[in-house]
Amino acid sequence: MAPGCAPIGGLCAIDSDCCDSALTCQDYRCAAKPTPAPSPSGTLTVNLTAPGTVPVGTTVNVSVTNLETGLPIEGIVIRITSPNGESIIRTTGANGSVSFNASEEGIYDYDPIGIRLLQEKSTYAQAPPSNVTFDSGPSPTPTPKPTPLVTAQASGWPLEYYCCVVLILLVLIVLIVFLLKRRKKDDEKPAALSF
Numbered sequence: 001m002a003p004g005c006a007p008i009g010g011l012c013a014i015d016s017d018c019c020d021s022a023l024t025c026q027d028y029r030c031a032a033k034p035t036p037a038p039s040p041s042g043t044l045t046v047n048l049t050a051p052g053t054v055p056v057g058t059t060v061n062v063s064v065t066n067l068e069t070g071l072p073i074e075g076i077v078i079r080i081t082s083p084n085g086e087s088i089i090r091t092t093g094a095n096g097s098v099s100f101n102a103s104e105e106g107i108y109d110y111d112p113i114g115i116r117l118l119q120e121k122s123t124y125a126q127a128p129p130s131n132v133t134f135d136s137g138p139s140p141t142p143t144p145k146p147t148p149l150v151t152a153q154a155s156g157w158p159l160e161y162y163c164c165v166v167l168i169l170l171v172l173i174v175l176i177v178f179l180l181k182r183r184k185k186d187d188e189k190p191a192a193l194s195f
Helices: 159-188
Strands: 023-026 029-032 046-049 053-055 058-066 077-081 087-091 097-102 106-112 121-126
Touching: 046 106, 053 058, 058 077, 058 106, 058 121, 077 097, 087 097
Parallel strands: 053 121
Antiparallel strands: 023 029, 046 058, 058 097, 077 087, 077 106, 106 121
16 A cells, blocks of 8 residues: 555545545545446346465456356456455456455455355465475466356266166066066966866
């Protein structure tokens, strides 16, 4: 933060009094700039992508894409809440992403202002164990993996296999019952008399 600037909620007279370009001065308080208008259908459906876990001190990239088109969305204001409760405000650029440094251990929550997410997103910044040492060589920048809105995975066989097995067992049971009834009828028939 620049000295003399106001964080979100801080007192201001003009926009330049606020610490971040994503903030605006409204009613003498620094607030997040409004989010772009929704699509013509009336709702803006977005996918917010962020890594699940990162080492402390890593630069975290968060991206916002249009769920229908897959294209990045510029101008989305994202409130990032750090583990100590401090709000970090960032606005997505032309590539639809923002970045910040995960400087302390804990959970960083994301809230795109004015947009409701189908699934809340967060990143856990994890400190390395105390008995691990790192060399001072260059480290690669982690590439964020897209996070689907809903993830479902069954373990073992797919449901179709179970349905087929149950169907085959039912056919076998019906066949066995049919054969047993037929045999019982054959046993009950009187023997033919021959003279």
